[in-house]
Amino acid sequence: MVRPVTDDDIGLKVLREPRDASEQAQIIDIVAIHGIGAHPDDSWCKNVGTAQSPQWANWLDMEDMLPAVAPHARIMRYGYQSQWFGEGAVRQKASTVAHRLLLALKRKREEFLFRPLVFIAHCFGGLVVLKALLDAQHDENEWPGVFASTTGLVFFGTPFRGAEGMSQVEILKAARREYQENEVQPEVLKVLEPGNEFLQEVVDQFGKTQRLANKAQVACFYELKSSNVGKIMGKENQTICGKRKLRLP
Incomplete structure (x- = not known):
């Protein structure tokens, strides 16, 4: 099961400070943003132990992972309420999350407004990043x-x-088989529907920024295997956007 997102999980959390803070000119900020139906910390973890004795490794802050290749980075992750089905489901919009992300960045980067910034985003989190930018x-x-x-x-x-x-209808049917009607908040799925006006506008407008001389470098990763919609909402095995959520102890 996906761990519930609490108030303490929301917002920008610094996972790693740069190894040498005295070299300000070399420091960059890296911000990771999770997808819907996910926990802001567990999204970046893998169980390197066993099912009986789990050991959760977070590649954002483990010494031999991201910090090893980005030693001059301040590594952060941004959390928001992303549960749209099940107990505690909330309504959520990409534009709302994007605005709150900008507020958090403004506060956290107040002293270093023009420090180089890199975003890492999964699923819905990528749309949040585009809208924020x-x-x-x-x-x-x-x-x-x-x-x-x-x-x-x-x-x-x-x-x-x-x-x-992964049509919206299929996903909603799967969710409603598992949960009560008042435990499903489908609004967030609308932006994931092919042809959605908001989605097209955000992607098209961002595409135009890639013509600028100082454009950001972009790397995209995706899975080639099909997703099992029936398992997306399952209470035992939860997945979303083609990524399996980690089962917690």
Whole structure:
């Protein structure tokens, strides 16, 4: 089961400070953003132990993983309420999460507004990043440094043209077989539907920014295997956007 997101999990959390904080000119900020139906910390973890004796490894902050290849990075992750089905389900919109992300970045980067910034995003989190960057570009006075300083974007399974092969109807049917009607908040799925107006607008507008001379470098990763929609909402094995959620002890 996916661990519930609590108030303490929400917002920007610093996982790693740069090894040598005295070299300010070399420091970058890396921010990881999870997808829907996921926990902001567990999304980046893998059980390197056994089912009986789990040992959770978070590749964002383990010494021999991301910090090893980015020793001058301040590594953070951003958390938001992402549960849209089951007990405690909440309504959520990409634009709302994007605005709150910008607020958090503004506070956390107050002293270093133009420090290089890299985003790592999974699934719905990638759409949040695009919306945040477009808003930051549109109002640079309100969100100074966010768009101009973003140098890299890494997307894992972000459905830029919708989640083809996983229709909204199928997903909702699977959810409603497992949960009560008042435990399902389907609004967030609309943005994942191919042809969604908001989705097309965000992706198309961001595509135009890639023509700029100082454009951010983009890397996209996705799975080739089909997803089992029946397991997406299952109470025993939960997956979303093609990624299996980790079972917690």
